[in-house]
Amino acid sequence: MTAAAEQRPTLAGFFRPYVGNLVALMALTVVLSVLAMLPPLLVREVIDGVVTEGRHDLLTALTVAMIAVHVATAACQYVQTRGIAYLGQRFVFDIRVTLFNHLLGLSLRFFGKNSAGKLVNRLMGDSGTVQQVITGQTITLVSDLACASFAICATFLLNWRMALLLLLAVAGFVINYRLTIRRITRATRGYSTAMDRLSGGIQNRLLASVAVKSFGTEGREQETFQAASLSSLALSTEAAVASTRFSMNSHLLQQVGRSVLYFAGCAFVLRDEMTYGDVVAFTSYAFQLLGPAVRFTEVVRMVQDVRIAVERLFELFRQRPEITPRPGAVRPPRFAGDVSFQAVVFEYEPGTPVIRNFSLDVRRGQRVALIGPTGCGKSTLLNLLMRFYDVGDGAIRIDGHDVRDLELDALRRQFGIVLQEPLLFDVSVAENIRYGRADATRAEIEAAAKAAEIHDFISRLPQGYDTVLGSEGVDMSVGQRQRITIARAIAADPAILIMDEATSALDSESEAAIQRAMERMLKGRTSFIVAHRLSTIRGADIIVLLEHGQIREMGRHDELMALPNGGYRELYEKFMGKGVIGGEA
Numbered sequence: 001m002t003a004a005a006e007q008r009p010t011l012a013g014f015f016r017p018y019v020g021n022l023v024a025l026m027a028l029t030v031v032l033s034v035l036a037m038l039p040p041l042l043v044r045e046v047i048d049g050v051v052t053e054g055r056h057d058l059l060t061a062l063t064v065a066m067i068a069v070h071v072a073t074a075a076c077q078y079v080q081t082r083g084i085a086y087l088g089q090r091f092v093f094d095i096r097v098t099l100f101n102h103l104l105g106l107s108l109r110f111f112g113k114n115s116a117g118k119l120v121n122r123l124m125g126d127s128g129t130v131q132q133v134i135t136g137q138t139i140t141l142v143s144d145l146a147c148a149s150f151a152i153c154a155t156f157l158l159n160w161r162m163a164l165l166l167l168l169a170v171a172g173f174v175i176n177y178r179l180t181i182r183r184i185t186r187a188t189r190g191y192s193t194a195m196d197r198l199s200g201g202i203q204n205r206l207l208a209s210v211a212v213k214s215f216g217t218e219g220r221e222q223e224t225f226q227a228a229s230l231s232s233l234a235l236s237t238e239a240a241v242a243s244t245r246f247s248m249n250s251h252l253l254q255q256v257g258r259s260v261l262y263f264a265g266c267a268f269v270l271r272d273e274m275t276y277g278d279v280v281a282f283t284s285y286a287f288q289l290l291g292p293a294v295r296f297t298e299v300v301r302m303v304q305d306v307r308i309a310v311e312r313l314f315e316l317f318r319q320r321p322e323i324t325p326r327p328g329a330v331r332p333p334r335f336a337g338d339v340s341f342q343a344v345v346f347e348y349e350p351g352t353p354v355i356r357n358f359s360l361d362v363r364r365g366q367r368v369a370l371i372g373p374t375g376c377g378k379s380t381l382l383n384l385l386m387r388f389y390d391v392g393d394g395a396i397r398i399d400g401h402d403v404r405d406l407e408l409d410a411l412r413r414q415f416g417i418v419l420q421e422p423l424l425f426d427v428s429v430a431e432n433i434r435y436g437r438a439d440a441t442r443a444e445i446e447a448a449a450k451a452a453e454i455h456d457f458i459s460r461l462p463q464g465y466d467t468v469l470g471s472e473g474v475d476m477s478v479g480q481r482q483r484i485t486i487a488r489a490i491a492a493d494p495a496i497l498i499m500d501e502a503t504s505a506l507d508s509e510s511e512a513a514i515q516r517a518m519e520r521m522l523k524g525r526t527s528f529i530v531a532h533r534l535s536t537i538r539g540a541d542i543i544v545l546l547e548h549g550q551i552r553e554m555g556r557h558d559e560l561m562a563l564p565n566g567g568y569r570e571l572y573e574k575f576m577g578k579g580v581i582g583g584e585a
Contacts, residue, residue: 009102009317011310014094018087022134025083028076033147035073040284042066048277084134092131099123099316107322108388109348117199122312125195129309132302144292151285158282159274162264166286169257173250173293180246185304187239192308194232198225254290261286323387323408330401331410335495337364337526338399339385345393346384346549354380355549358394362542367522369529369537371571372546378530380549382498385528386415398496416494416521422481429458430465432484436492445491452487452517454480486517497527534572543568 015022042062049055050062100123155163265279274282339362346355355377362368370378383389385396387403396403403411416436424432433448434440440448445465449455457480461467469476476484489497499518515536531537538557545553545560545568553560553568560568 009098009314011314014091014098017094018091021083021087025080025087028080028083032073032076032080033150035069035076036147036288037150038069039066040281040288042069043284044277044281047280048275052276088131088134091134092127095127095130095313096123099127099313102317102319105321106319108383109322110319115199118196119316121196121199122316126192126309126312129305130313132306144296147288148292151289154285155282155289158278158285159265159268162261162268162282165261165264166257166289169253169260169290170293172253172257173296176246176249176253177296180242180249181304183242184239184246185308187235187242188304189308191232191235191239192312194228194235198228198232250293250296254293257290258283258287323390325406325408326404329405329407331407332399332401332414335414335526336399337366337495338362339496339526340397341381341394342397343394344381344384344391344396346380346389346391353392353549355384355391358549358551360542360544360551360554362526362528364526365524366541367527367529367539368542368544369531369540370544370546371531371537371568372544372552376546377549378546379500382500382528382530386412386498413492414495415498416489416492416496417498417500418482418485418489418518419500422478422485424469424481424484426469428463428466428468429461429484432469433465433487433491436488436494440491445487448487448491449484451490451520452483454483454487458484483517486521490517490521495525497522497525499527499529499531545571 042065045058046062050059103119103123152163152167155166261283262279265274265282268274269276269279339360341358341360344355344358345353347353358377358381360368370381372378380389384391385403387396387408390404398406398411413436425435430442430445433445442465446455449458449465457476458465458467518536529536529540537543541556543553543555543557543560544551547567553563553566560566561572563569
């Protein structure tokens with residue numbers, strides 16, 4: 001067994017810290033079971049001893065004993081309820097935290113194949129379902145088993161023939177379970193899968209709300225959502241109907257069994273084979289056996305939900321990170337910024353290379369602009385540089401170190417990234433800027449905001465730098481949001497900068513402000529820029545025109561413009577009036 005497999009979480013592992021608490025709750029449940037056995041015996045003594053035999057001196061003692069039993073039962077139930085609530089919440093907390101940490105360690109390829117909506121549904125929904133493992137109903141099963149065992153023995157001692165009738169009724173519950181459980185399981189598993197798809201679809205549609213409104217497809221999206229909802233509704237209804245039928249059959253068996261036993265007991269009394277007290281005690285014990293059988297029907301659906309939720313959660317736990325540190329990985333000092341791509345080959349799917357024999361040497365402080373048609377490999381190269389994926393062949397070196405030989409966190413923390421879509425969190429502005437460097441002071445945060453030309457705007461917010469984004473009616477333009485992300489990159493003080501379409505889709509004023517901020521940030525740092533803005537491209541030290549994952553042309557702006565039939569020159573002359581290279585570039 002590998003080390004990774006040995007460290008893989010198990011359900012038993014999550015239970016292990018709470019074994020002592022569970023044992024205490026089980027012991028308390030046994031006490032409750034014993035207490036539940038006493039009232040039928042006390043009632044029997046009242047009927048046969050006090051009423052029938054006239055032993056009135058026992059009435060006071062029996063009354064006190066009955067009250068004491070009920071008070072003790074209530075006290076034990078209170079302690080049990082508090083203990084169960086605590087354990088249930090801690091149990092699901094441990095699962096969620098462990099799973100979230102596990103997901104954070106998985107590779108980009110995993111997140112590319114699994115929607116965020118699906119993962120949130122499992123992280124929050126399925127873990128909440130598993131919490132039902134530690135509930136009053138589940139713990140009560142132990143009490144029910146103890147009560148049932150005692151009840152069976154007691155009924156056989158009272159009247160073995162009636163006890164056989166009782167066991168026949170119990171057999172009916174078992175048959176009912178066997179006939180229904182498969183249908184409940186199939187429908188529940190199908191419903192959970194449908195909810196994964198539905199959650200993923202909702203997330204995608206809401207994130208793409210601008211596109212939905214732009215194309216006026218609200219009606220089509222509503223129909224798609226309704227169709228997906230109806231599919232999950234059908235599966236949920238099927239499971240509910242099967243569960244309800246199971247429960248109704250169980251209640252029917254309970255009522256029929258109760259009636260048969262009652263009238264059979266009356267017949268035995270008439271034949272002087274049982275006393276009235278015996279019949280009352282027997283029927284009480286019979287109810288303590290039939291009652292758990294009915295409660296079991298209520299637990300069955302929960303058990304199936306929990307079993308399927310556990311399967312789905314541990315399916316995620318079985319996913320292993322694709323990118324892991326090599327044995328003996330080193331933690332490098334701050335990068336100077338020399339980057340070398342050496343005959344790099346990469347493919348997402350076997351047999352379909354995206355990067356082909358790519359070689360490029362970048363000296364510290366140089367600015368590299370990557371241009372080319374969509375899908376030519378620009379963003380893939382940056383992902384490989386930060387080791388979100390590993391090269392299939394060749395190597396990428398920073399300051400002479402193969403990135404695969406470096407500790408992942410030490411490698412990635414030396415990069416600053418500004419993406420096309422500015423990503424901000426629902427925390428304060430200061431926390432957003434501090435995100436890449438947790439120990440940044442308020443003075444450093446404000447200095448970064450000033451360098452990104454966003455300080456004045458932040459100062460006008462309701463709570464200034466303490467304003468929580470996503471609340472208090474804060475409304476920001478794309479350019480303002482982008483400048484906050486640039487301030488975040490500046491505050492992190494990275495050795496190498498990556499700008500991926502950071503100025504696309506901005507108005508000229510915002511673009512000018514961001515360009516000035518970028519100039520301050522890029523100064524003296526190695527940087528890689530994916531851009532369509534000609535003004536950004538023109539000032540690069542190295543311009544790389546990519547085509548099908550290979551370098552078609554490479555050089556400075558004036559060098560590439562000097563090529564008579566060059567691809568870069570053709571693009572530049574075609575789009576120089578617009579200032580932006582078109583979609584085919």
